[in-house]
Amino acid sequence: MDRITPRTLSGFKDRLPNEAIKKREILNRLSEVFESFGFAPIETPHLEYADVLLKRGSKEIQKELYRFKDHGGRDVALRFDLTVPLARFATQHRHSIRLPFKRYAIGSVFRGERAQAGRYREFTQCDFDFLGSDSLVADAEIIAVLEAGFEALGIEEFKISINNRKLMNGLLNSLGYLDLSEEILRIVDKLDKIGKERVGEELKSAGVKDPIPIVELIGLKGSREGFFEQLEMLSSDPMTQEGVRELKELVAILEAMGIRRDRVEIDLSIARGLSYYTGIVYESKIEWCKEIGSVASGGRYDNLTSSFSDEKISGVGASFGVDRLLVAIKRAGLLKERQTPATILGVALDKNSLLYILQALNKMRKNGIKCEVYPDSAKLKKQLDFANAKGYKYVLIAGDSEVVNRKFVLKNMQNGEQKSLNLDDVIFTLKADV
Amino acid sequence: MDRITPRTLSGFKDRLPNEAIKKREILNRLSEVFESFGFAPIETPHLEYADVLLKRGSKEIQKELYRFKDHGGRDVALRFDLTVPLARFATQHRHSIRLPFKRYAIGSVFRGERAQAGRYREFTQCDFDFLGSDSLVADAEIIAVLEAGFEALGIEEFKISINNRKLMNGLLNSLGYLDLSEEILRIVDKLDKIGKERVGEELKSAGVKDPIPIVELIGLKGSREGFFEQLEMLSSDPMTQEGVRELKELVAILEAMGIRRDRVEIDLSIARGLSYYTGIVYESKIEWCKEIGSVASGGRYDNLTSSFSDEKISGVGASFGVDRLLVAIKRAGLLKERQTPATILGVALDKNSLLYILQALNKMRKNGIKCEVYPDSAKLKKQLDFANAKGYKYVLIAGDSEVVNRKFVLKNMQNGEQKSLNLDDVIFTLKADV
Numbered sequence: 062m063d064r065i066t067p068r069t070l071s072g073f074k075d076r077l078p079n080e081a082i083k084k085r086e087i088l089n090r091l092s093e094v095f096e097s098f099g100f101a102p103i104e105t106p107h108l109e110y111a112d113v114l115l116k117r118g119s120k121e122i123q124k125e126l127y128r129f130k131d132h133g134g135r136d137v138a139l140r141f142d143l144t145v146p147l148a149r150f151a152t153q154h155r156h157s158i159r160l161p162f163k164r165y166a167i168g169s170v171f172r173g174e175r176a177q178a179g180r181y182r183e184f185t186q187c188d189f190d191f192l193g194s195d196s197l198v199a200d201a202e203i204i205a206v207l208e209a210g211f212e213a214l215g216i217e218e219f220k221i222s223i224n225n226r227k228l229m230n231g232l233l234n235s236l237g238y239l240d241l242s243e244e245i246l247r248i249v250d251k252l253d254k255i256g257k258e259r260v261g262e263e264l265k266s267a268g269v270k271d272p273i274p275i276v277e278l279i280g281l282k283g284s285r286e287g288f289f290e291q292l293e294m295l296s297s298d299p300m301t302q303e304g305v306r307e308l309k310e311l312v313a314i315l316e317a318m319g320i321r322r323d324r325v326e327i328d329l330s331i332a333r334g335l336s337y338y339t340g341i342v343y344e345s346k347i348e349w350c351k352e353i354g355s356v357a358s359g360g361r362y363d364n365l366t367s368s369f370s371d372e373k374i375s376g377v378g379a380s381f382g383v384d385r386l387l388v389a390i391k392r393a394g395l396l397k398e399r400q401t402p403a404t405i406l407g408v409a410l411d412k413n414s415l416l417y418i419l420q421a422l423n424k425m426r427k428n429g430i431k432c433e434v435y436p437d438s439a440k441l442k443k444q445l446d447f448a449n450a451k452g453y454k455y456v457l458i459a460g461d462s463e464v465v466n467r468k469f470v471l472k473n474m475q476n477g478e479q480k481s482l483n484l485d486d487v488i489f490t491l492k493a494d495v
Numbered sequence: 496m497d498r499i500t501p502r503t504l505s506g507f508k509d510r511l512p513n514e515a516i517k518k519r520e521i522l523n524r525l526s527e528v529f530e531s532f533g534f535a536p537i538e539t540p541h542l543e544y545a546d547v548l549l550k551r552g553s554k555e556i557q558k559e560l561y562r563f564k565d566h567g568g569r570d571v572a573l574r575f576d577l578t579v580p581l582a583r584f585a586t587q588h589r590h591s592i593r594l595p596f597k598r599y600a601i602g603s604v605f606r607g608e609r610a611q612a613g614r615y616r617e618f619t620q621c622d623f624d625f626l627g628s629d630s631l632v633a634d635a636e637i638i639a640v641l642e643a644g645f646e647a648l649g650i651e652e653f654k655i656s657i658n659n660r661k662l663m664n665g666l667l668n669s670l671g672y673l674d675l676s677e678e679i680l681r682i683v684d685k686l687d688k689i690g691k692e693r694v695g696e697e698l699k700s701a702g703v704k705d706p707i708p709i710v711e712l713i714g715l716k717g718s719r720e721g722f723f724e725q726l727e728m729l730s731s732d733p734m735t736q737e738g739v740r741e742l743k744e745l746v747a748i749l750e751a752m753g754i755r756r757d758r759v760e761i762d763l764s765i766a767r768g769l770s771y772y773t774g775i776v777y778e779s780k781i782e783w784c785k786e787i788g789s790v791a792s793g794g795r796y797d798n799l800t801s802s803f804s805d806e807k808i809s810g811v812g813a814s815f816g817v818d819r820l821l822v823a824i825k826r827a828g829l830l831k832e833r834q835t836p837a838t839i840l841g842v843a844l845d846k847n848s849l850l851y852i853l854q855a856l857n858k859m860r861k862n863g864i865k866c867e868v869y870p871d872s873a874k875l876k877k878q879l880d881f882a883n884a885k886g887y888k889y890v891l892i893a894g895d896s897e898v899v900n901r902k903f904v905l906k907n908m909q910n911g912e913q914k915s916l917n918l919d920d921v922i923f924t925l926k927a928d929v
Contacts, residue, residue: 067587067803078535097860099837099867101512129563132607153501159884173566196870317850369501403533416751426531433533436630
């Protein structure tokens with residue numbers, strides 16, 4: 062028989078148990094946080110009509126789309142994000158959902174970009190959005206979810222940097238550059254990578270004669286007393302003034318919600334590349350892992366559903382970068398390294414004691430203990446080697462004499478300690494150890 | 496601006512909150528069961544090299560495959576099941592995994608079959624497999640997981656029907672039809688749909704001169720005393736004899752594991768269409784929902800990885816049909832109908848009390864209560880209408896006088912009852928009600 066080389070596509074990857082267990086834990090904890098704020102899960106297909114996806118996609122996205130003809134000759138594509146499908150969903154089911162509508166969605170998205178280290182062509186997005194409300198309470202709540210999400214993952218040291226697009230837009234309006242705003246935002250977004258000087262140069266090339274006010278604006282950062290007064294002086298343009306007022310009110314709501322002051326900061330360099338943001342935007346970095354960039358970000362958009370409907374649905378949403386979170390959590394050792402979700406391996410010395418072990422594990426499971434059985438009565442050494450390789454802390458051993466005496470040997474693989482116990486004491490010991 | 500009609504592809508569907516909440520609950524409970532037996536999660540990509548998937552796919556599957564050329568001209572396809580990717584995974588990561596290896600996987604698979612009522616082109620599979628063990632303990636454990644899975648979902652009345660391919664193969668061998676076995680199994684698998692008589696006719700057309708022994712065999716069913724003796728007389732072929740011995744031992748292991756006797760039955764009509772099964776196979780039906788067919792099934796295969804490697808890896812695995820489970824659970828009302836995961840809506844009568852409500856909800860969340868806020872201080876009637884539409888049982892109301900007195904009005908939307916309470920009593924009432 063001809064063999065096929067087992068391989069994955071470049072830019073696609075498998076997750077082995079150790080990583081998949083961590084990812085499941087992360088997504089479970091984040092889902093619980095979303096739900097604690099009343100966000101409900103929804104699902105949309107991985108495959109959509111290409112025109113549905115393309116209407117909102119940038120030129121870059123269009124190039125990266127996995128697009129093909131299906132069996133019926135339809136022009137279809139794999140989704141490249143979860144936001145465009147949300148816009149389609151909200152319009153299509155407009156009569157079944159009630160605004161304000163809060164949903165979260167977790168799933169794979171696909172972009173055929175050039176393969177680079179750490180960049181994947183299939184990756185997981187974890188989005189939550191609050192549709193149909195213009196209230197700043199909605200913006201504040203998204204930021205509160207970010208804080209609660211980090212905390213649920215055991216991450217205490219992080220900073221959420223907040224901006225309002227209206228400040229820059231007001232300034233550009235007063236300078237007469239509003240028509241260039243998309244291009245200017247794109248350049249400003251590179252500040253972290255290329256520095257102020259190069260930003261100034263690129264702005265000039267883009268047609269901004271005097272980039273100094275823009276470069277000054279993106280250098281502002283703070284949360285101290287007097288900072289908002291400084292912002293109010295940036296430009297007398299009504300849009301800038303409105304933007305500052307919104308930021309002030311947002312900070313007051315965040316205080317009421319109990320968000321820790323040292324975790325949020327106004328930072329006018331935050332641009333968020335995506336052109337659909339129209340108001341408050343934010344990014345967040347983990348203090349001890351800044352170099353991986355923003356791990357959660359989002360903002361307000363005025364008209365999510367414009368491709369599909371005349372009805373304007375505004376909203377605010379954000380998303381956690383699951384792969385970056387995994388990197389950070391791994392680095393800090395916040396979740397245990399484990400090959401298996403179980404905590405104990407059952408080891409039988411002969412066929413008869415195997416049945417005895419199976420009975421015991423059955424009862425342990427009913428007591429909430431996750432346990433695996435070695436399925437053959439193999440040599441003890443072989444079974445213990447297996448337990449070590451899988452990282453089991455405990456094994457439960459039984460042979461003839463254990464069966465006769467209704468006992469078990471509980472062996473701690475870390476310190477080698479062995480005890481002869483009845484089943485209730487085994488269960489007690491394990492529950493006390495968790 | 497040109498509008499795009501918001502629509503999903505035929506055979507693809509969205510899940511609104513009510514359904515997505517149920518599905519999440521089902522998958523969480525099943526995952527917990529898998530993990531309680533030591534099955535670890537893994538992930539593989541949605542997109543694979545077409546040749547990797549095609550080697551094991553039947554002709555039907557080949558036709559149904561979503562296959563296309565990617566940006567690099569590679570011949571790629573969306574996975575049609577989770578078993579072929581598992582085979583690829585086990586071979587590719589052979590040096591990182593240790594046998595026996597137990598994994599579960601939950602995800603979308605894609606088949607471009609003709610759209611029919613209740614059949615989808617993208618659907619969720621929920622697989623668990625036990626690789627690298629020839630022990631019947633592995634077979635028994637898969638059946639124990641099925642039982643535990645149903646119980647975790649609140650389903651008590653179900654029957655797991657078990658067969659062993661070796662019985663039929665032994666009979667076919669003694670009759671001289673072993674070379675026709677694949678075709679014969681395919682026909683026999685239709686027993687439920689077309690009845691004994693038509694099965695006999697189709698067997699004749701397939702070249703079986705005397706189909707009576709085959710039709711008699713598939714009519715056998717039981718678990719009573721003496722049933723195994725009856726089976727032993729079916730054929731003296733060693734393979735049949737071995738098959739009966741295995742079934743007997745399996746039943747003994749199931750007893751030791753505490754599987755309820757009335758929930759399992761030997762049924763020789765169970766064929767399981769898939770040709771890769773080689774030993775014990777099973778299906779399961781919910782008693783009050785038999786017409787939707789088997790909701791969980793699986794079996795033993797001898798050589799999972801033959802397309803990729805010379806090393807033989809045997810195993811046993813099964814899968815829950817998530818969509819069918821959803822139908823059954825909905826019909827029996829086993830999970831609550833709900834538009835939102837939250838249990839209470841915060842309602843503020845003015846801007847100031849909105850901040851007061853936000854503080855309260857923040858504390859409620861820390862006490863494990865899921866809660867949503869209405870983000871504007873809209874008219875009370877509008878907010879209560881919203882609460883009703885979303886099915887909230889409780890709303891928490893605050894206006895000026897509540898802020899002054901540090902109280903809240905807790906309103907039960909089902910019976911209209913209202914109480915003025917401090918926050919601790921609100922939390923106590925809600926926790927007592929769950």
